[in-house]
Amino acid sequence: MSTAPETAIPVTTKKDWATDQEVRWCPGCGDYSILTAVQLMLPDLGVTRENTVFISGIGCAARFPYYMNTYGMHSIHGRAPAISPGLKLARPEIDVWVIGGDGDMLSIGGNHLIHALRRNVNINILLFNNRIYGLTKGQYSPTSEVGKVTKSTPFGSVDAPFNPISVALGAEASFVARTHDMDRKHMQAMFRRAHAHQGAALVEVFQNCNVFNDGAYDTITKKDVRGHMLIDLQHGEPIRFGPDGERGVALDGRGLATIVDVADVGVDALLVHDEADPDPSVAFALSRLSNGVGRPTPIGVFRAVDRPEYASATSAQLAEAQAAQGPGDLHALLHSQPTWDVS
Amino acid sequence: MTDVADSSTARELSQVIIRFAGDSGDGMQLTGDRFTNASALFGNDLATLPDFPAEIRAPAGTLAGVSAFQVQISDHDITTPGDAPNVLVAMNPAALKSDLGRLEPGGTVIVNEDTFEDRNLAKAGYDTSPLDDDTLGGYTVIRVPMTSLTMEACKDLGVKTRDAERSKNFFALGLISWMYTRPLEPTLDWIDKKFAGKELVIGANKAAFKAGHAYGETAELGEHHFMIRPAALEPGTYTNINGNTALAWGLIAAGHQAKVPLFLGSYPITPASDILHELSKHKNFGVRTLQAEDEIAAVGAALGASYGGHIGLTTTSGPGVALKGETIGLAVSLELPLVIIDIQRGGPSTGLPTKTEASDLMLAMYGRHGEAPLPVIAAYSPAQCFEAALEAVRIAITYRTPVVLLSDGYLANGSEPWRLPDVASLPTIEANYATEPNQVNEDGEPSFWPYQRDENLARPWAIPGTPGLMHRVGGIEKQDGTGNISYDPANHQHMTDIRQARIDKIAESLPPLDVAGDADADLCLLGWGSTWGAITGAVNRMRAGGQKVAQIHLTHLNPLPTELGDLLRRFDHVVVPEMNMGQLTRIIRAEYLVDAISIPKVMGQPFTAGELIERIAAATAASGGPR
Numbered sequence: 001m002s003t004a005p006e007t008a009i010p011v012t013t014k015k016d017w018a019t020d021q022e023v024r025w026c027p028g029c030g031d032y033s034i035l036t037a038v039q040l041m042l043p044d045l046g047v048t049r050e051n052t053v054f055i056s057g058i059g060c061a062a063r064f065p066y067y068m069n070t071y072g073m074h075s076i077h078g079r080a081p082a083i084s085p086g087l088k089l090a091r092p093e094i095d096v097w098v099i100g101g102d103g104d105m106l107s108i109g110g111n112h113l114i115h116a117l118r119r120n121v122n123i124n125i126l127l128f129n130n131r132i133y134g135l136t137k138g139q140y141s142p143t144s145e146v147g148k149v150t151k152s153t154p155f156g157s158v159d160a161p162f163n164p165i166s167v168a169l170g171a172e173a174s175f176v177a178r179t180h181d182m183d184r185k186h187m188q189a190m191f192r193r194a195h196a197h198q199g200a201a202l203v204e205v206f207q208n209c210n211v212f213n214d215g216a217y218d219t220i221t222k223k224d225v226r227g228h229m230l231i232d233l234q235h236g237e238p239i240r241f242g243p244d245g246e247r248g249v250a251l252d253g254r255g256l257a258t259i260v261d262v263a264d265v266g267v268d269a270l271l272v273h274d275e276a277d278p279d280p281s282v283a284f285a286l287s288r289l290s291n292g293v294g295r296p297t298p299i300g301v302f303r304a305v306d307r308p309e310y311a312s313a314t315s316a317q318l319a320e321a322q323a324a325q326g327p328g329d330l331h332a333l334l335h336s337q338p339t340w341d342v343s
Numbered sequence: 344m345t346d347v348a349d350s351s352t353a354r355e356l357s358q359v360i361i362r363f364a365g366d367s368g369d370g371m372q373l374t375g376d377r378f379t380n381a382s383a384l385f386g387n388d389l390a391t392l393p394d395f396p397a398e399i400r401a402p403a404g405t406l407a408g409v410s411a412f413q414v415q416i417s418d419h420d421i422t423t424p425g426d427a428p429n430v431l432v433a434m435n436p437a438a439l440k441s442d443l444g445r446l447e448p449g450g451t452v453i454v455n456e457d458t459f460e461d462r463n464l465a466k467a468g469y470d471t472s473p474l475d476d477d478t479l480g481g482y483t484v485i486r487v488p489m490t491s492l493t494m495e496a497c498k499d500l501g502v503k504t505r506d507a508e509r510s511k512n513f514f515a516l517g518l519i520s521w522m523y524t525r526p527l528e529p530t531l532d533w534i535d536k537k538f539a540g541k542e543l544v545i546g547a548n549k550a551a552f553k554a555g556h557a558y559g560e561t562a563e564l565g566e567h568h569f570m571i572r573p574a575a576l577e578p579g580t581y582t583n584i585n586g587n588t589a590l591a592w593g594l595i596a597a598g599h600q601a602k603v604p605l606f607l608g609s610y611p612i613t614p615a616s617d618i619l620h621e622l623s624k625h626k627n628f629g630v631r632t633l634q635a636e637d638e639i640a641a642v643g644a645a646l647g648a649s650y651g652g653h654i655g656l657t658t659t660s661g662p663g664v665a666l667k668g669e670t671i672g673l674a675v676s677l678e679l680p681l682v683i684i685d686i687q688r689g690g691p692s693t694g695l696p697t698k699t700e701a702s703d704l705m706l707a708m709y710g711r712h713g714e715a716p717l718p719v720i721a722a723y724s725p726a727q728c729f730e731a732a733l734e735a736v737r738i739a740i741t742y743r744t745p746v747v748l749l750s751d752g753y754l755a756n757g758s759e760p761w762r763l764p765d766v767a768s769l770p771t772i773e774a775n776y777a778t779e780p781n782q783v784n785e786d787g788e789p790s791f792w793p794y795q796r797d798e799n800l801a802r803p804w805a806i807p808g809t810p811g812l813m814h815r816v817g818g819i820e821k822q823d824g825t826g827n828i829s830y831d832p833a834n835h836q837h838m839t840d841i842r843q844a845r846i847d848k849i850a851e852s853l854p855p856l857d858v859a860g861d862a863d864a865d866l867c868l869l870g871w872g873s874t875w876g877a878i879t880g881a882v883n884r885m886r887a888g889g890q891k892v893a894q895i896h897l898t899h900l901n902p903l904p905t906e907l908g909d910l911l912r913r914f915d916h917v918v919v920p921e922m923n924m925g926q927l928t929r930i931i932r933a934e935y936l937v938d939a940i941s942i943p944k945v946m947g948q949p950f951t952a953g954e955l956i957e958r959i960a961a962a963t964a965a966s967g968g969p970r
C-alpha cells in the first residue's frame with residue numbers, strides 16, 4: 001500500500017482538482033457553488049489528489065465525483081455511507097469524502113447514514129439538502145415540509161420531514177455542522193473543519209434546486225434577510241444574531257432553545273455555545289430552533305467532540321494482535337486444532 | 344492416543360452410524376462433536392450431520408425442541424454421515440419419538456429411562472410409555488437411568504443438583520465411548536480446557552463421563568462392545584474440520600497467497616455467522632472484519648475495501664444475497680474483486696434457517712437486474728470448502744469480478760477429517776495492482792484508462808493512493824477503455840458482451856473435468872455442492888453391485904467447464920440429484936439441450952446414498968431404457 005510522503009505535497013490549484021468532464025447540473029443549480037468551494041479549498045488542505053476519494057450515491061449531488069480529479073466512485077442509491085467505511089477501514093491514510101442529497105442519505109440510505117455517524121469512521125459527509133428529488137424530476141423528499149405540493153403529492157405532502165441536524169445529533173455524531181450554498185467562505189470553513197475532525201463528520205449544505213424547488217431557502221439565506229435569519233454559531237461565544245446582535249438564543253426552563261431579545265434578557269442570559277459538550281442535548285435543542293420554514297436558523301458547527309475513531313481503533317486491534325501473536329502463520333493456523341498423523 | 348480401554352473383548356465392526364438425540368438443552372451437539380473428535384484422533388474416517396432446531400431453546404421436552412447429531416465412523420473411506428443410524432441415543436421421549444423412524448430395522452436404541460415419566464411422555468405425545476408397549480419391538484433396547492446415575496456419580500462433589508443433572512450428556516458420551524472403544528483422554532483433556540477455572544463443572548462432567556464408561560463395562564453390555572479400526576487414509580497429518588472453519592481458513596490462505604489483506608463485511612445470519620466469528624479471531628493475519636448495520640452495508644463496505652485494494656468479502660445466506668443484489672450488480676459494473684459467500688439454507692423467506700438446502704443457484708446466477716454475469720462456484724465437502732475459498736479469491740482477483748461462492752448448512756456444520764495441505768503447495772494469486780499510466784493522451788502526456796483490458800479482459804486494479812492513476816468509476820455505463828460515462832448504444836452492447844466474455848474466459852483456466860466411475864456407462868450422475876458425498880456413496884454402491892455408472896461433480900457453475908456439454912451428450916441418462924427443485928437441471932437443459940432428469944429434494948435433510956439409489960432407479964426407469 002503506498003502512502004504519499006508527508007513532506008512532498010505538490011502545489012496545486014483549482015484546475016488540478018477539476019476533471020475535463022463537462023459538468024451536467026442545470027444552469028443556476030446550487031451544486032455549482034459547492035463544487036467550486038471544494039475545488040478551491042482542496043489545494044490548501046495539504047493533501048494529495050491520489051490520497052483523496054469522493055464517493056457518492058445517486059442523485060444530482062451524486063455526480064460530484066465525476067468532476068473531481070481524484071479517485072472517485074459514483075455508487076448506488078443511498079449506499080455511499082455504507083461503502084465508504086469499508087474503504088476507510090482498508091486504507092485509513094486515504095481522505096474519504098461522501099457526497100449525497102437528502103433523498104440519497106436520509107431516505108434510501110438513512111440507515112447507513114446514522115450507523116456511519118454512530119460508528120464514527122473518519123469520513124467527511126456532505127449532505128446537499130435541497131428538500132426535493134431533483135434527478136427523478138420533482139417528488140417530495142424526506143426533508144420537504146408538510147403541505148408541499150409536488151408531482152407525487154398533488155394535494156400537499158402529509159409526511160413529516162426529518163431535520164438532518166437533529167437526526168445526526170440523535171445518532172450522536174461526533175461532528176455536525178450546517179452551511180449554505182450562497183456563502184463560499186462559510187462552506188469552506190465548515191468543510192475544513194469536517195476534514196480536520198477525526199471521526200465521522202456531517203455537514204448539511206442548504207442547496208438550492210432552482211428547477212424543482214427554487215427559493216427553498218430564500219427566506220433565510222438571501223442576502224437581504226441573512227443577517228436577520230442566520231444564527232452563526234461560534235464556539236465559546238454567547239449565541240447572538242441580527243444586524244446588531246440584538247437577538248439571541250437562551251435555554252428555557254425545560255432546556256429548549258428559544259429566541260430572545262438581548263435587550264430584554266441581558267447578554268448574561270444567552271446560551272454560550274459549546275460545540276465540545278460531550279452531551280448532545282443542547283446541540284439538539286439548537287437544531288430544533290429551525291424546525292420549520294422561515295424561522296431563524298443556526299449555521300456553523302453544532303457539535304465537535306472527540307470520540308474513539310473506528311478505523312484507527314480497528315487498526316490498533318490489528319497491530320496489537322500482531323504484536324502479541326506475531327504475524328499470521330498459515331501453517332500454525334492449519335494445525336491449530338487437534339491433529340493426528342496417518343503414515 | 345492408544346488408551347483404548349480394554350479392546351480385547353470388543354468385536355470388530357467396519358463402520359457404525361450413531362445418532363445422538365435429545366432436548367435442545369441436553370447438549371447433544373457437544374456430545375456428538377466430542378465423540379466425533381475422539382474418533383477422528385483415533386484415526387477413523389467419519390462424516391457428521393448436526394441437525395438442530397432454529398429456536399435457541401424450544402420448549403423443553405417437546406418434539407420441536409429435539410436436537411440431534413448423527414455421525415458415521417468407519418475403518419475405510421466414507422463420504423456421508425450414513426443412511427439409517429445403527430444406534431439411536433434418545434435422551435428423552437421426544438427424541439425417541441422424533442428420531443426412531445430413522446433407525447435401521449433391528450437397530451439399537453439407548454434411552455435415558457429416567458426421563459420416561461408422565462410429563463415428558465405427554466409432551467412427546469405418548470399415551471403410554473414406549474418402553475412398556477411394543478413401540479420398540481424389533482429393536483434392541485438398552486435402558487439406562489442416566490440422570491440418576493449421573494447424580495449419584497456427582498453426589499460427593501458439592502455440585503448443585505441442577506448442575507449435576509446437566510452433566511448427563513457426558514454420561515451418555517462415556518457409555519458410547521466404552522461401547523465403541525473410543526480413547527478417553529481427548530475428551531478428558533477437552534473438559535479441562537473448555538471449563539478451565541470452573542472446577543465444579545470439570546469435576547461433574549468428568550465424573551459423569553467416567554460413570555458412563557464404567558456402566559458399559561460393568562452392566563453386562565458385553566455384546567455391545569465394538570472396535571472400529573483406524574481407516575487407511577492417505578498418509579499425512581489430519582484434523583477434523585467443519586465447512587465454515589475450512590472456508591474461513593481458505594479465505595485467510597487466499598489472502599496470504601495473494602499478499603492482499605482480507606476485509607469481511609458481514610451481518611449475522613444462520614448458518615454463515617461462524618465464518619464471521621472465525622475471521623474475527625485472526626487479526627494477526629491482517630484480517631479486518633466489520634459487523635455492518637445490515638446485509639446491504641456489509642457488501643457495500645466489502646466493495647469499498649475492494650476499491651481500496653483489499654479482498655472484499657461478505658458472508659451470508661440466501662436472504663442476505665437477495666438484499667445484496669444491487670451492490671453485487673454495482674461490483675459487476677465496477678469490475679472489482681469481491682467474494683460473496685452464500686451458506687444456503689431452506690427458503691424462501693426465513694424458510695428453514697437451520698436446515699440445509701441448495702436452492703440459491705438461480706439466485707447466484709441470475710439474481711440481479713440487467714445483464715450481470717458473474718462466476719459462481721460451489722464447495723462440495725466440509726474440508727473442500729478450504730479449496731473452494733481459495734478458488735473464489737483467485738477468480739475474483741484475476742478477473743476483477745465479484746464471485747459467488749456457494750456452500751450450505753450441511754457443509755457449514757458437518758465435519759470430516761481433512762488431510763492438511765502443505766502451505767508451500769498452495770497456489771499463488773497475483774494481485775497485480777496497477778502502478779503506471781497505461782495510455783498517452785492527446786498532449787503526449789501519460790494518462791490512465793481504468794477500463795483498458797489485459798489478456799483476461801480484466802481491467803487494472805488501480806487503488807487510491809497510487810499517484811497518477813486517479814480515475815472515477817461508477818454504476819453508469821462507461822466507455823470501454825477510458826471509463827468515461829457513455830450512453831452510446833453500440834458501446835453498451837459492447838460492454839455487455841465484454842462483461843460476459845470476461846466471465847466465459849474463466850473456463851480456460853479450469854482443470855479438465857473429472858469423470859469418476861465408469862466413463863463408458865449409460866448413466867451419468869451430475870451433481871454440484873454438498874450432494875457430492877451422497878452421490879459418491881451411491882455410485883460406489885451401485886458399482887459394487889455390478890452396475891456401470893459415471894459421476895461428474897461440478898465445482899464451477901458459471902462458467903461451466905468447456906467440455907461439459909460434449910461429455911454429457913455421451914450418456915443415455917443424465918440424472919441430476921439436487922437439494923432444490925431442479926435448478927442445475929434447468930441450466931443444463933438450457934445450455935446443452937441435454938434431456939437431464941432431475942432428482943429434487945427440499946426436506947431440510949441431505950440425500951442419503953440409499954435413497955439416491957432408489958430414486959435413480961425410478962427416474963431412469965420412468966424415462967425409458969437406453970436410447
Ligand code: SF4
Nearest residue numbers: 026029060134209210
Ligand atoms: S434538478 Fe435541481 S438539484 Fe438537480 S441539477 Fe437541476 S437544479 Fe440542481
